[in-house]
Amino acid sequence: MSVIVITGGSRGIGASAAEHIALRGMGVILTYNANPQAAATVVRRIERVGGKAVALKLDVADVGSFEAFRQSVELTLRNTWDATTLSGLVNNAGYGLFNPLETVTEGQFDDLFNVHLKGPFFLTQTLLPLLAQNASIVNLTSATTRVATAGVAPYAAFKGGLEVLTRYMAKEFGERRIRANAVSPGAIRTELGGGLNDEFEAMLAAQTALGRVGEPEDVARVIAMLLSEEGAWINAQTLEVSGGYNI
Numbered sequence: 677m678s679v680i681v682i683t684g685g686s687r688g689i690g691a692s693a694a695e696h697i698a699l700r701g702m703g704v705i706l707t708y709n710a711n712p713q714a715a716a717t718v719v720r721r722i723e724r725v726g727g728k729a730v731a732l733k734l735d736v737a738d739v740g741s742f743e744a745f746r747q748s749v750e751l752t753l754r755n756t757w758d759a760t761t762l763s764g765l766v767n768n769a770g771y772g773l774f775n776p777l778e779t780v781t782e783g784q785f786d787d788l789f790n791v792h793l794k795g796p797f798f799l800t801q802t803l804l805p806l807l808a809q810n811a812s813i814v815n816l817t818s819a820t821t822r823v824a825t826a827g828v829a830p831y832a833a834f835k836g837g838l839e840v841l842t843r844y845m846a847k848e849f850g851e852r853r854i855r856a857n858a859v860s861p862g863a864i865r866t867e868l869g870g871g872l873n874d875e876f877e878a879m880l881a882a883q884t885a886l887g888r889v890g891e892p893e894d895v896a897r898v899i900a901m902l903l904s905e906e907g908a909w910i911n912a913q914t915l916e917v918s919g920g921y922n923i
């Protein structure tokens with residue numbers, strides 16, 4: 677059975693992606709950082725529709741914890757699925773910061789870097805020995821890498837770095853037939869950065885060709901597709917999932 681690790685799977689896009697992955701018949705190891713109850717709720721929703729999922733704690737900013745996490749993944753694979761390898765990794769965990777560039781502190785900069793670029797780099801490196809041949813890596817980036825939005829400079833810069841890293845993953849892991857792609861959401865109704873108020877949502881919808889903001893499942897379906905056979909010939913790409921934002 678195919679088993680996927682998805683970071684930040686307790687809410688938002690990650691939770692919806694975990695459910696859509698399970699609906700395609702894949703097992704799910706989803707991670708959470710501070711909210712085990714939310715993660716347990718996602719696991720129960722997956723189990724109610726006949727899927728199988730396990731939630732593990734992980735702070736993607738803490739590279740020193742990755743080896744212990746890998747050991748937990750190996751144990752979970754054996755005990756839950758009688759398996760030894762993963763079929764995919766989704767680097768999704770993240771958070772937003774809305775500050776003008778001139779007010780961003782070094783600590784805020786470093787925290788964003790650790791979560792959005794350093795963490796995915798070293799987590800992928802740590803889990804690479806567990807990824808089976810023909811596995812798929814999906815990195816979550818952002819439409820802010822192409823449309824400059826005031827107040828998100830560090831976040832967008834590190835997401836841009838993750839898009840570059842995605843291409844290098846595809847190049848270097850190609851010998852093992854491991855694919856790597858990025859999914860770049862536009863404006864999505866999540867809690868990221870404090871969520872959307874009515875005025876902000878109306879502004880974003882007006883800037884989107886399809887006339888609305890996206891829902892987590894709009895992105896989740898694309899992530900699940902890239903992990904499945906339907907995405908088997910898609911590699912080294914960034915797929916913007918934005919409904920036509922700012923075109």
